[in-house]
Amino acid sequence: MPDAGAYIVLGAALFAVGMVGFLARRNLIVMFLSTEIMLQGVLVNLVGFNRMYAGVDGQVFGLFVLVIAAVEAGLGLGLVVLLFRRKGTLDSEVWATMHG
Amino acid sequence: MTGGLVYLLYVLFAVGGIALYLAMPRTQGAHAKAGLVIGGGAVAGLLALCAQVYMAPHGSNIFYYIFAGVALLAAGRVVTHPNPTYSAVYFALVVLSVAVLLVMQRAEFLAVALVIIYAGAILVTYAFVIMLAQQSGGGSSADQRAREPMLAIIASFVVMGTIAGRVSDLRELPNSPVEVQATADVMDVPLADTPVKDAGNTLSVGRTMFNQYVVVVQLAGLLLLVAMVGAIAVSRKRIPADEHGPPPPPPGEIGRTVPPF
Amino acid sequence: MLLAFTQLGFSSILALVILGIILGMVAYSIYFERKIAGWVQDRYGPNRVGLPTLVGDLLPEKYGKFHFWGLGQPIADGLKFFLKEDIIPSHVDKPLFLIAPCVSLIVALIGFVVIPWGGQVAIFGQVFNVQVANPDIGLLYILGVGSMGVYGVVLGGWASNNKYSVYGAVRATAQMLSYEIPMGVAIMCVVLTCGQVRLEEIMASQVAGWNVWNLFYHPVAFIILWITMFAETNRTPFDLAECEQELVGGFHTEYSAMKFAMFFLAEYAHMITGCAFLAVLFCGGWDPIPFVRIPLFRPEDTGIIAMLAKMAVLFGKVAFFMFMYMWVRWTVPRFRFDQLMRVAWKGLIPASLGVLAVAIAGLYLGLHRTLWFTLPGNVAVVLVSLWVMSRAKDPVSGREANLPPLTRSPELGVQA
Amino acid sequence: MEIAGAGTLGVLILLLPALGAVAAAALGPRVLKGNSHLPVIFGVGGAAVVALIMLKRVAGVGPEALSTPVIYEWFSAKQGSWFNVELWIDPLTALMMAMVTFVATFVVVYSKEYMRHHDHPERGYERFFAFLGMFVCAMGVLVLGGNFLLLYMGWEAVGLCSYLLIGFYYEKPSAAAAAKKAFLVNRIGDFGFGLGILLIYMTFGHLDYRTVFEAIRLTNAHNADALMSLLNLGSLTEAQELIHTIAARLPYMALLLLCGAIGKSAQFPLYVWLPDAMEGPSPVSALIHAATMVTAGVYMMVRCGLIFAASDTVMLIIAIIGGGTALFAATVALVQTDMKRILAYSTISQLGYMFLGVGVFAASSAIFHLFTHAFFKALLFLGAGSVMHAMGGVIDVRRFGGLKRIMPITFVTMLIGSLALAGFPLFAGFWSKDEIVHHAMMHRPILGIVGLITAALTAFYTFRMMFLAFWGEERVPEGVHAHESGRWILVPLCVLALGAAFAGYVGVHVESGGFLGFLQPDEDMAHPQTAIHHFLSEVTAPFHVEHGAEHVVAAGHAAMGAEHAMATEHVADAVHGGFLAAIAHHWLMYVSALIAIGGILVAYWWYVRKPWIPQLLRSMLPDAYNVLLNKYFVDEGYDKAIVKPLRMGGVTCFRLDEFFIDGVIWLITAIPRFIGFCARSLQGGALQGYGLTMAAGLGIIVVLALLM
Known part of the structure; x- marks a missing residue:
């Protein structure tokens, strides 16, 4: 049976990849997906930690992470669409100025 | 390590x-x-x-x-x-x-x-x-x-x-x-062949969630509600009625009105 | 050797068997689809392709040319799909174009593993579940797999790089998202009533005691789930993703030959899984008659004969629901897209929430398994829905509002 | 003696208009719109009802009525001593408040129609009513306030309202300029006023009337013991020293306070703002710049009678300023052609009468004149507004005439007002003005004669205006459909006309003997018989008892000794003169009646019968005419003497600031700017850039924390 440590290392790696995506990609939707990858890393991590203790608290936390992800999907995509409507592009660079 | x-x-x-x-x-x-x-x-x-x-x-x-x-x-x-x-x-x-x-x-x-x-x-x-x-x-x-x-x-x-x-x-x-x-x-x-009584995961997750974390569950529900309202408010298309098509006829005027489905 | 024959082995064999049955059913579903269309439209349907080499040619000449009611048609169709040139248009996104039908078919075919096909069976003193897998979360598994069913459509639509295909994909997405909600809520009623998310336990609860199927506890939920099944499988009247009149072929406009066949297979496989799901959730699965205990069909009957009889009953129900699919297809016209959306958001979702409220109230009062509580509750939900609908006088849609206004002509009365 | 429920009544008077104003301001733009007058009418009208109830209660108690309810403790400047929000309710307050709210009610009612063009509310309709309500509240604070702080607050608040309302048509440059002018000129006076209050605080350590007045009384009585306990002084010696200090400082306090009064009541030399203030809407002119706010100076002097009457020099200064202003403004009014400006100069002149009255120790007569003046001057302004309304905004009497048939009710009411202003016998102004002239004759005969001349001029210019506007052939400006105003305008005119006709009778008492003897003003201020003088006798007591001149002398204030002796003689005359006074009084009454009638007749002769006479006079005396028409070039003089040098200084300072100080500051700010220039690249604005910075920072922290 895989030990919790393996999951933690995997979670960290996923999180790192997601973070790179968020920082380095310009497309708003890819940035968005990258944050979701970070959440996946968190989820893996939580489940990994869950194995170390009695109970299923880690999994419950994981469910709440899912709630956050759902919220993020709803609101985030709404905002992406709004931004896209304003500038006609998904490039995050065009939002570098402070005024709309 | x-x-x-x-x-x-x-x-x-x-x-x-x-x-x-x-x-x-x-x-x-x-x-x-x-x-x-x-x-x-x-x-x-x-x-x-x-x-x-x-x-x-x-x-x-x-x-x-x-x-x-x-x-x-x-x-x-x-x-x-x-x-x-x-x-x-x-x-x-x-x-x-x-x-x-x-x-x-x-x-x-x-x-x-x-x-x-x-x-x-x-x-x-x-x-x-x-x-x-x-x-x-x-x-x-x-x-x-x-x-x-x-x-x-x-x-x-x-x-x-x-x-x-x-x-x-x-x-x-x-x-x-x-x-x-x-x-x-x-x-x-x-x-x-897992014993039926060991319904296990779903049951225990549910128990934990609704006993130990019931307030958090409520908060999560509230969060979802707020997000839904926010998402609707954010992504609603604001187009003045007179630009795209005629405004909807006032109630009572002649027009096809049918039950919603 | 026999000692090594565990549930795993049994499940593997069962999986292969069921897969075979399903694929066969798919093939002949297409045949029956066309046959039923013929009956509905007062024509013959496929009746030419018999079984010429195997049977037909062996018959004496005096019987004339017997076509076996066109039963060879699916085989001929399949051969045609295999032998046609497999065209990949130059403008498509090739990897996704190839993946899409596979995704579609795979997702459609993996759904059946959690369906309990025939209770339990004892072979050589060992008891097995007649079920490929019995995970903790069987019902949710079906939901999850079902929700992924649209991936193939979306990928195919996008990869085709064709406006019609994209429209089909986008429609399919919106439709899927909308109909997942009433579907989930209707299933929640069953879960609350049975207190289980394992399908085999849900089955067991239906054949226990008075043999009351969930259908009788929650008829409205059953109807809602049934309707959403139509939508989930993109069948008429919900086939907006592929409607020929508007979108040529929708998401599969650019597909041909085997890849098109895979979409086709996937659709029917999905339908079969959905029907089995419906039968298990609401209609007692392998239990032939409600309220009655029949020998051979009791949970404690674990003989191989009993298993086969139970499976036959379940497949009979599946066939019935398949027939319903086809009947509806050739009877009910397609929805317009805004109507489709309104059916989900203003019709099914409120109604399903109402039924869920009834189920919750029953659970709270300890009356969730009593007909005299849940049935009037369902009736009340229907009445309230009807009353609300009769009060609502919205114009049909935003699109409707954009049509030129009706004018009144004194001679002719109301005229468009 | 205490007045029942005084605190409640006072607070109601303050709150009702304020609430109305708030309602008009808050709900006006969105909810009430064309109905914005409603809350203010109800607020001010309610305040008027409450003020009348208060007047009745005060009158029931009598002249000694005095309540000083403390509403709440306001703030503390030093340990254990609080400035309170307190009221001071006595006959003077009650009378003033009743008059203010009564006139204000009818002005607000009048404005309902006046502030509309063809029955459509003007732009800023709700703003106008909100300001009016605010003004009534501010005036209430001024009059009802029980200490100098509240007095000052109300003083400035009415100034603010006046500013806002003069500049009501702020798109018009002249209105904006007039508003600024009014505000700035008032600032000059208020500066002195504020210094006066500070001096009072420095001297007494308190600002509430009760303590201050009591301290002055004790000073006059040389009661060091009581003063010590009153002011919580350390020792008797200190108290005695304080008595000297107070006695020495009282004239300066009076002079400083006088500055404020001059500014607010538009006396020479600070009168220049009032004629320009006519840029505001007519109801504003009627309410603020005729009836109420401008009389605040007079009210304040009477209220602080103990301070003012302590020094005869100050009283002389007041009398000279008053008499001089009265004559001066009357002469200017002779040649003006703008109806509202004529009335404005007339107001200045009448305020001069009031100052004269105060200056000749006839404070209660001054208040009496204030009272009657409020009615007839408000009436005249409202009438002028009605004319202006009908003439489509034209107010120059040369451009219309013969209106008496077109606007009969306006004409009749204005005629009543004019008769009252001119001092025609039996009308309100006659009684009050006559008393002032009488007292001036008694104390300063020269000023009395000035008063008589002014009375003649007043009668003349008032009826010059009336004859030009209402007699002669019917003429209206082109394109104007002249018409009588509506009910909302006429009802206030009629009510005020009643006041203008009969308000004077509160100052006369019925006495047998002699022609007109049965209607006789009080001449004996120490023991008044008539309603108003009796009512005010306690308040104005400092002016006509032996007002402590000897004590002042005894306190060692030698500089004013000679004056005191003289004043004492006059006071003695006034108090004990009996027979002589009576003769003088009757004689004067006939004379002033004749003068008034004579002035009216001359005006009739010149402007109706022989219109060539004024033309001839103008051509014969062009210089005199020009001087009068240009108001003695006072504004120009101010401009040359004050404004230009100030502006020069301002320009110099500005250049200095711009080139020298700004340069230094630029050099100093160059340092952070340079740092910002260097650090600017960190702030690209892109979200990911910040995210990257955060991640890098996190990386550094993690490496430091976990590996080091």
């Missing part, structure tokens, strides 16, 4: 970072293949390290390696693929792999919830990628250029590599009660 192995972990993270850097989209063509090869090597090394350090006493499970590898490589593709639609497809792969990994950790309920919720969420993402990408007429130049990939990779991998090396040093921790109890091999889990 002890001694030199930690440095091996750091080295693997660094190699993964290099692979990611190579695969990042660039205007003068990315070295995606090279990145994939090196990244595959890094992932394999990482998994081998895990096998060496964590799995050895318990014996290994091939599914962990497969799906962890798939998840990592797919995640790498999500952030490096110049086409956002492919990013979304790869992300689906990440989600499914992670779901399998969760199942292996006896978190079936969480795994299925993950698939259901992300199926919905990613579906929307797909739809938007498709609509917006089609509207903007093919690949945007923004997708061809990564933004300071080197700095981003260094920052992220240093952070996560360090934390992973530090936190995953779990050998000293005692074996948990859950682990002792859950002796069934992962292969047995989906099969029907």
Whole structure:
């Protein structure tokens, strides 16, 4: 049976990849997906930690992470669409100025 | 993780970072293949390290390696693929792999919830990628250029590599009660000879959630409600009525009115 | 050797068997689809392709040319799909174009593993579940797999790089998202009533005691789930993703030959799984008659004969629901897209929430398994829905509002 | 003696208009719109009802009525001593408040129609009513306030309202300029006023009337013991020293306070703002710049009678300023052609009468004149507004004429007002003005004669205006459909006309003997018989008892000794003169009646019968005419003497600031700017840039924390 440590290392790696995506990609939707990858890393991590203790608290936390992800999907995509409507592009660079 | 192995972990993270850097989209063509090869090597090394350090006493499970590898490589593709639609497809792969990994950790309920919720969420993402990408007429130049990939990779991998090396040093921790109890091999889990009374995961997750975390559940519901209202408010199209089509006729005027369906 | 024959082995064999049955059913579903269309439209349907080489040619000449009611048609169709040139248009996104039908078919085919096909069976003193897998979360598994069913459509639509295909994909997405909600809520009623998310336990609860199927506890939920099944499988009247009149072929406009066949297969496989699901959830699964205990069909009957009889009953129900699919297809016209959306958001979701409220109230009062509580509750939900609908006088849609206004002509009365 | 429920009544008077104003301001733009007058009418009308109830209660108690309810403790400047929000309710307050709210009510009612063009509310309709309500509240604070702080607050608040309302048509440059002018000129006076209050605080350590007045009384009585306990002084010596200090400082306090009064009541030399203030809407002119706010100076002097009457020099200064202003403004009014400006100069002139009255120790007559003046001057302004309304905004009497048939009710009411202003016998102004002239004759005969001349001029210019506007052939400006105003305008005119006709009778008492003897003003201020003088006798007591001149002398204030002696004689005359006074009084009454009638007749002769006479006079005396028409070039003089040098200084300072100080500051700010220039690249604005910075920072922290 895989030990919790393996999951933690995997979670960290996923999180790192997601973070790179968020920082380095310009497309708003890819940035968005990258944050979701970070959440996946968190989820893996939580489940990994869950194995170390009695109970299923880690999994419950994981469910709440899912709630956050759902919220993020709803609101985030709404905002992406709004931004896209304003500038006609998904490039995050065009939002570098402070005024709309 | 002890001694030199930690440095091996750091080295693997660094190699993964290099692979990611190579695969990042660039205007003068990315070295995606090279990145994939090196990244595959890094992932394999990482998994081998895990096998060496964590799995050895318990014996290994091939599914962990497969799906962890798939998840990592797919995640790498999500952030490096110049086409956002492919990013979304790869992300689906990440989600499914992670779901399998969760199942292996006896978190079936969480795994299925993950698939259901992300199926919905990613579906929307797909739809938007498709609509917006089609509207903007093919690949945007923004997708061809990564933004300071080197700095981003260094920052992220240093952070996560360090934390992973530090936190995953779990050998000293005692074996948990859950682990002792859950002796069934992962292969047995989906099969029907699990005792019915050990309804297990779903039941215990539900119990914990609605006993211990009931307030948090309420808060999560509230959060979802707020997000729904916010999303509707944000994405509502504000078009003056007189610009697009005639205004709706006032009630009582002649017009076809029928019950809603 | 026999000692090694565990549930795993049994499940593997069962999986292969069921897969075979399903694929066969798919093939002949297409035949029956066309046959039923013929009956509905007062024509013959496929009746030419007999079984010429195997049977037909062996018959004496005096019987004339016997076509076996066209039963060879599916085989001929299949051969045609295999032998046609497999065209990949130059403008498509090749990888995704190839993956899409596979995704579609795979997702459609993996759904059946959690369906309990025939209770339990004892072979050589060992008791097995007649079920490929019995995970903790069987019902949720079906939901999850079902929700992924649209991936193939979306990928195919996008990869085709064709406006019609994209419209089909986008429609499919919106439709899927909308109909997942009433579907989930209707299923929640069953879960609350049975207190289980394992399908086999849900089955067991239906055949226990008075043999009351969930259909009788929650008729409205059953109807809602049934309707959403139509939508989930993109069948008429919900086939907006592929409607020929508007979108040529929708998401599969650019597909041909085997890849098109895979979409086709996937659709029917999905339908079969959905029907089995419906039968298990609401209609007692392998239990032939409600309220009555029949020998051979009791949970404790674990003989191989009993298993086969139970499976036959379940497949009979599946066939009935399949027939319903086809009947509806050739009877009910397609929705317009805004109507489709309104059916989900203003019709099914409120109604399903109402039924869920009834189920919750029953659970709270301890009356969730009593007909005299849940049935009037369902009736009340229907009445309230009807009353609300009769009060609502909205114009049909935003599109309707954009049509030129009706004018009144003194001679002719109201005229468009 | 205490007045029942005084605190409640006072607070109601303050709150009702304020609430109305707030309602008009808050709900006006969105909810009430064309009905914005409603809350203010109800608020001010309610305040008027409450004020009348208060007047009745005060009158029931009698002249000694005095309540000083403390509403709440306001703030503390030093340990144990609080400035309270307190009221001071006595006959003077009650009378003033009743008059203010009564007139204000009818002005607000009048404005309902006046502030509309063709029955559509003007722009800023709700603003106008909100300001009016605010003004009534501010005036209430001024009059009801029980200490100098509240007095000052109300003083400034009415100034603010006046500013806002003069500048009501702020798109018009002249209105904006007039508003600024009014505000600035008032600032000059208020500066002195504020200094006066500070001096009072410095001297007494308190600002509430009760303590201050009591301290002055004790000073006059040389009661060091009581003063010590009153002011919580350390020792008797200190108290005695304080008595000297107070006695020495009282004239300066009076002079400083006088500055404020001059500014607010538009006396020479600070009168210049009032004629320009006619840029505001007519109801504003009627209410603020005729009836109420401008009389605040007079009210304040009477209220602080103990301070003012302590020094005869100050009283002389007041009398000279008053008499001089009265004559001066009357002469200017002779040649003006703008109806509202004529009335404005007339107001200045009448305010001069009031100052004269105060200056000749006839404070209660001054208040009496204030009272009657409020009615007839408000009436005249409202009438002028009605004419202006009908003439489409034209107010120049040369451009219309013969209106008496077109606007009969306006004409009749204005005629009543004019008769009252001119001092025609039996009308309100006659009684009050006559008393002032009488007292001036008694004390300063020269000023009395000035008063008589002014009375003649007043009668003349008032009826010059009336004859030009209402007699002669019917003429209206082109394109104007002249018409009588509506009910909302005419009802207030009629009510005020009643006041203008009969308000004077509160100051006369019925006495047998002699022609007109049965209607006789009080001449004996120490023991008044008539309603108003009896009512005010306690308040104005400092002016006509032996007002402590000897004590002042005894206190060693030698500089004013000679004056005191003289004043004492006059006071003695006034108090004990009996027979002589009576003769003088009757004689004067006939004379002033004749003068008024004579002035009216001359005006009739010149402007109706022989219009060539004024033309001839103008051509014969062009210089005199020009001087009068240009108001003695006072504004120009101010401009040359004050404004230009100030502006020069301002320009110099500005240049200095711009080139020298700004340069230094620029050099100093160059340092952070340079740092910002260097650090600017960190702030690219892109979200990911910040994210990257954060991640890098996190990386450094993690490496430091976990590996080091």
